[in-house]
Amino acid sequence: xxxxxxxxxDYFFEELDGAQRKQVEAHVTGCRACREELSRLRxxxxxxxxxxxxxxxxxxxFVSDPVFEPSAWxxxxxxxxxxxARLGFASAALVSAALVVFAxxxxxxxxxxxxxxxxxxxxxxxxxxxxxxxxxxxxxxADRAVAARTQQxxxxxxxxxxxxLMVAAELEVDNRRQHALYMSAAEYGPPRQPALEAK
Amino acid sequence: xxFRAVEDGDLIRQAARGNVEAFNLLVSRxxxxxxxxLLRLTANREDALDLTQDVFxxxxxxxRKLDDAARFAPWLYRIAHNEAxxxxxxRRPESDVADLPPAAAETGIAxxxxxxxxxxxxxxxxxxxxxxxxxxxxxxxxxxxxxxxFEEMAEILSCPVSTIKSRLYTALELLKTExxxxxxxxxx
Numbered sequence: 001x002x003x004x005x006x007x008x009x010d011y012f013f014e015e016l017d018g019a020q021r022k023q024v025e026a027h028v029t030g031c032r033a034c035r036e037e038l039s040r041l042r043x044x045x046x047x048x049x050x051x052x053x054x055x056x057x058x059x060x061x062f063v064s065d066p067v068f069e070p071s072a073w074x075x076x077x078x079x080x081x082x083x084x085a086r087l088g089f090a091s092a093a094l095v096s097a098a099l100v101v102f103a104x105x106x107x108x109x110x111x112x113x114x115x116x117x118x119x120x121x122x123x124x125x126x127x128x129x130x131x132x133x134x135x136x137x138x139x140x141x142a143d144r145a146v147a148a149r150t151q152q153x154x155x156x157x158x159x160x161x162x163x164x165l166m167v168a169a170e171l172e173v174d175n176r177r178q179h180a181l182y183m184s185a186a187e188y189g190p191p192r193q194p195a196l197e198a199k
Numbered sequence: 200x201x202f203r204a205v206e207d208g209d210l211i212r213q214a215a216r217g218n219v220e221a222f223n224l225l226v227s228r229x230x231x232x233x234x235x236x237l238l239r240l241t242a243n244r245e246d247a248l249d250l251t252q253d254v255f256x257x258x259x260x261x262x263r264k265l266d267d268a269a270r271f272a273p274w275l276y277r278i279a280h281n282e283a284x285x286x287x288x289x290r291r292p293e294s295d296v297a298d299l300p301p302a303a304a305e306t307g308i309a310x311x312x313x314x315x316x317x318x319x320x321x322x323x324x325x326x327x328x329x330x331x332x333x334x335x336x337x338x339x340x341x342x343x344x345x346x347x348x349f350e351e352m353a354e355i356l357s358c359p360v361s362t363i364k365s366r367l368y369t370a371l372e373l374l375k376t377e378x379x380x381x382x383x384x385x386x387x
Contacts, residue, residue: 009367009368009371013342013349013367015348015349040375041371041375044371044374044375044378045343047320047323047324047378048324048339048343048344048374048378049343049344050320050321050324051320051321051324051325051328051344052321053231053232053235053344054234054235054238054244055231056230056231056234056248056251057244057248058248059227059230060226060230060251060252060255061223061226062219062222062223062226062255062256062259063219064219064220075216075217078263079215079216079263082263082264
C-alpha cells in the first residue's frame with residue numbers, strides 16, 4: 001500500500017497537475033518503498049513499450065468521385081445547418097425583417113398621456129360630493145312627493161266641499177218643495193178617504 | 200516567408216467541405232496509430248486493416264457532425280472501438296462481447312501462423328497482454344500505446360473515468376507480475 005499523497009499510478013500516467021506532481025516527487029525522495037514502487041511501474045511501462053507499433057500493410061487513400069460527392073448547393077446547405085453562427089445571423093435577420101414589415105403595415109398607435117392625480121386627496125372629495133348630491137336629490141324627491149300629495153289632498157278637500165254644497169242645495173230644494181206641499185194641503189182641506197172605507 | 204504546419208483542425212475543416220486531398224493527408228497522419236490500436240483489439244492484421252479502412256470511410260462520411268476539431272482523436276477512436284466490437288458481435292452474436300477473447304494465438308499475434316512479434320521480449324509482452332480481459336487490454340492500449348488521457352478514454356469507451364482507472368490499474372498490477380521475471384533478467 002502506497003503512502004504517497006497521491007496515487008503513484010496517476011503520477012506514472014501523468015494524470016496529476018504540476019503541484020500534485022511536485023508533492024509526489026518530494027515524497028518519493030524520502031520514501032524508499034514508494035521510490036521502488038515507482039521504479040517498478042516505470043520498468044513495466046518500458047517493457048510494454050518494447051512492443052513496437054507495426055507499419056500498416058497497405059496505405060489508405062480516398063479518391064474524389066463527382067458522382068458520390070455532394071453538390072455545391074448540398075455542401076452549402078449542410079454547412080449552413082451545421083454552423084450555429086450562420087443560423088443565429090439568419091434568425092436575427094428574419095426577425096428584423098418581420099419587425100420592419102410589421103411597423104410599415106400598421107399605423108402609428110395613438111399615444112395616450114396619463115396625468116397623474118393625487119389619489120389620497122381625490123378620493124374623499126369624490127366621496128363627499130357624492131353624499132351631498134345624493135342627499136340633495138333625496139330632499140328634492142321628498143319635496144316633490146310631499147307637494148304632490150298636498151296638492152292631491154287639497155283637490156280632494158275642494159271636491160268634497162263642492163259635493164257637500166250641492167247636497168245642501170238639494171236638501172234646500174227638497175225642504176222648499178215639502179213646505180209648498182204642506183201649504184197647499186192646508187189650503188184645500190184634508191185629503192179624501194179611500195173608497196174601501198166608504199163601503 | 201512564414202511556414203506554418205498544417206494542423207489537424209485545418210485539415211478537418213477542409214475535409215468537411217469536401218476536400219478529399221485534405222482528408223487523405225489526415226488519414227496518412229492517423230492510419231498507423233488506428234491500425235495498431237485495432238491490431239491490439241483484434242490480434243489479426245487483415246481484420247485490423249479492413250477495420251481501419253472502414254473507420255476512415257465512416258469518419259469521412261460523418262466528419263461534418265464533429266463539432267470540435269480538437270476532439271478528433273477521441274472521436275476517431277470511438278468509431279474504431281465501435282467498428283471492432285461490431286465485428287466481434289457479427290462473428291459471435293450469441294456470446295457476450297465482454298467475454299470475447301482476441302483471436303490471437305497463444306504465442307502472440309499471428310496471421311497464417313506467422314508471428315508478428317518474433318523476439319523474446321515482444322512475445323513475453325504479447326503473451327502478458329493476452330492474459331488480460333478485453334476491457335483491460337483495450338485500456339492498456341489506449342493509455343500506454345496511444346497516450347490518451349482518462350477523460351478521452353472515457354469518451355472513447357463510453358464509460359466513467361473511475362471504471363477506466365479500475366481496469367487500467369488492475370491490468371497494470373497483472374502486467375507487473377507477468378513481466379517481473381523478464382524484467383529481472385534485464386531484457387528491457
